[in-house]
Amino acid sequence: MIHIAVQKKLTAVEGEMLLDVDFTLEEGKLTTLYGESGAGKTSIFRIISGLLKADKGLITIKQKTWLDTEQKIYLKPQQRKVGLVFQEYALFPNMTVKENLFFALEKGQDKKIVDELIAIIELGNLQNRKPQHLSGGQKQRVALARAMVRKPDILLLDEPLSALDPKMRAKLQDYILEVHRQFKLTTLLISHDIGEVVKMSDCVMIIENGMITKQGNPIDIFTNQRVSGKFQFSGEIVQIQKEDVIYIVTIIIDANFVKVIAQEDEIKDLNIGDKVIVASKAFNPILYKI
Amino acid sequence: MNILKGKITAVKTNGNLSLVEIDVDNISFKTIVVETPDTASYLTKGNIVKVIFKETEVIIGKGVEHAVSMQNKIVGKILTIENGELLSKLTIDIGVGNIVSIITTNAVQELRLQVDEKITAMIKTNEIMLSE
Numbered sequence: 001m002i003h004i005a006v007q008k009k010l011t012a013v014e015g016e017m018l019l020d021v022d023f024t025l026e027e028g029k030l031t032t033l034y035g036e037s038g039a040g041k042t043s044i045f046r047i048i049s050g051l052l053k054a055d056k057g058l059i060t061i062k063q064k065t066w067l068d069t070e071q072k073i074y075l076k077p078q079q080r081k082v083g084l085v086f087q088e089y090a091l092f093p094n095m096t097v098k099e100n101l102f103f104a105l106e107k108g109q110d111k112k113i114v115d116e117l118i119a120i121i122e123l124g125n126l127q128n129r130k131p132q133h134l135s136g137g138q139k140q141r142v143a144l145a146r147a148m149v150r151k152p153d154i155l156l157l158d159e160p161l162s163a164l165d166p167k168m169r170a171k172l173q174d175y176i177l178e179v180h181r182q183f184k185l186t187t188l189l190i191s192h193d194i195g196e197v198v199k200m201s202d203c204v205m206i207i208e209n210g211m212i213t214k215q216g217n218p219i220d221i222f223t224n225q226r227v228s229g230k231f232q233f234s235g236e237i238v239q240i241q242k243e244d245v246i247y248i249v250t251i252i253i254d255a256n257f258v259k260v261i262a263q264e265d266e267i268k269d270l271n272i273g274d275k276v277i278v279a280s281k282a283f284n285p286i287l288y289k290i
Numbered sequence: 291m292n293i294l295k296g297k298i299t300a301v302k303t304n305g306n307l308s309l310v311e312i313d314v315d316n317i318s319f320k321t322i323v324v325e326t327p328d329t330a331s332y333l334t335k336g337n338i339v340k341v342i343f344k345e346t347e348v349i350i351g352k353g354v355e356h357a358v359s360m361q362n363k364i365v366g367k368i369l370t371i372e373n374g375e376l377l378s379k380l381t382i383d384i385g386v387g388n389i390v391s392i393i394t395t396n397a398v399q400e401l402r403l404q405v406d407e408k409i410t411a412m413i414k415t416n417e418i419m420l421s422e
Contacts, residue, residue, distance in 0.1 A: 230324045230325075244374030244375055244376055245372050245377050245392065246377060246392060261346060261392075263291070263379075263390065266291060279419070281323075281416060281417065281419060
């Protein structure tokens with residue numbers, strides 16, 4: 001069990017804000033922090049990794065205390081087993097992919113892990129290239145592998161995919177899930193994409209003004225009315241067309257387009273770019289083996 | 291979406307499926323859902339729920355007597371008919387409110403459906419969703 005309870009006064013755009021969160025993470029689960037910019041998500045990551053000092057708090061990870069302000073325990077960032085991936089790639093430009101991974105090894109650590117990660121994240125063809133010769137998606141795969149080298153007790157992903165196009169994003173999401181499962185990691189993700197949150201997370205926490213206002217299963221959190229339909233996805237509206245007496249709404253779900261028939265009074269509240277839940281009953285879809 | 295509010299009057303569960311009966315102002319609706327009172331706490335007798343079904347799933351029968359397998363048969367009156375090239379939109383007054391049905395324009399013509407006509411709106415048991 002991982003327990004994080006921290007308080008920190010932050011200077012935000014609108015003045016001072018108190019970051020005050022207290023949550024536990026189940027080991028092996030992926031939890032997402034969802035909230036507006038400036039709500040305190042990245043500050044939570046910086047406090048966990050030791051880059052920002054909390055005013056008050058307690059962080060225990062796998063029975064080890066990383067922070068306890070009352071007992072004056074404060075582990076240095078390098079003593080904390082954290083894997084971090086940011087939106088920016090932050091790879092060493094003068095080193096090849098493999099060298100970047102080797103550089104992350106701890107003193108005396110078995111180098112086998114590097115080859116293992118190269119295999120899982122499919123970096124074999126790229127391992128001798130330098131970052132400048134890699135695409136954005138490839139760089140993020142390397143950054144993910146590098147964050148994993150020290151087998152972190154907690155993996156922190158701060159909007160790692162937001163600079164990538166939807167197709168690349170979907171692929172990278174699969175790599176992250178694969179690594180998360182294979183290494184039985186406890187992962188915290190920051191994401192603004194509801195589709196991504198629903199696909200990736202076991203649990204989501206909504207952060208508003210430094211506080212956790214809601215938490216639970218992503219579908220329950222993002223569905224205002226809990227519909228009994230078992231065929232549910234969340235996506236984004238990309239097109240609304242009028243046909244005859246009805247409307248055809250096109251929605252992108254991950255990288256797939258679906259079309260749903262809607263009525264005029266439903267369309268009134270819907271705009272292109274809106275996030276929606278697409279729901280149908282489990283009785284309607286057919287399965288066609290490919 | 292057609293949305294009506296009603297009270298659950300019966301829940302019969304078998305495995306993962308439940309057959310739920312809802313009373314909407316003395317009109318009885320039946321739906322089968324892949325939920326049980328354990329997985330969806332709102333499936334309790336006496337609870338108020340929303341009964342949701344798609345306009346395209348509302349079948350229209352002329353008159354009132356129909357021997358068909360459909361469990362949800364509601365007698366109503368056609369308020370408006372909006373004819374499109376292929377599809378037509380019918381607004382039906384069922385006493386507790388209006389519902390909308392989308393059927394083919396061919397069907398409207400074959401049945402010679404007219405405004406003010408008494409019809410039966412029918413929805414299959416598995417086409418109704420529930421929501422809190």
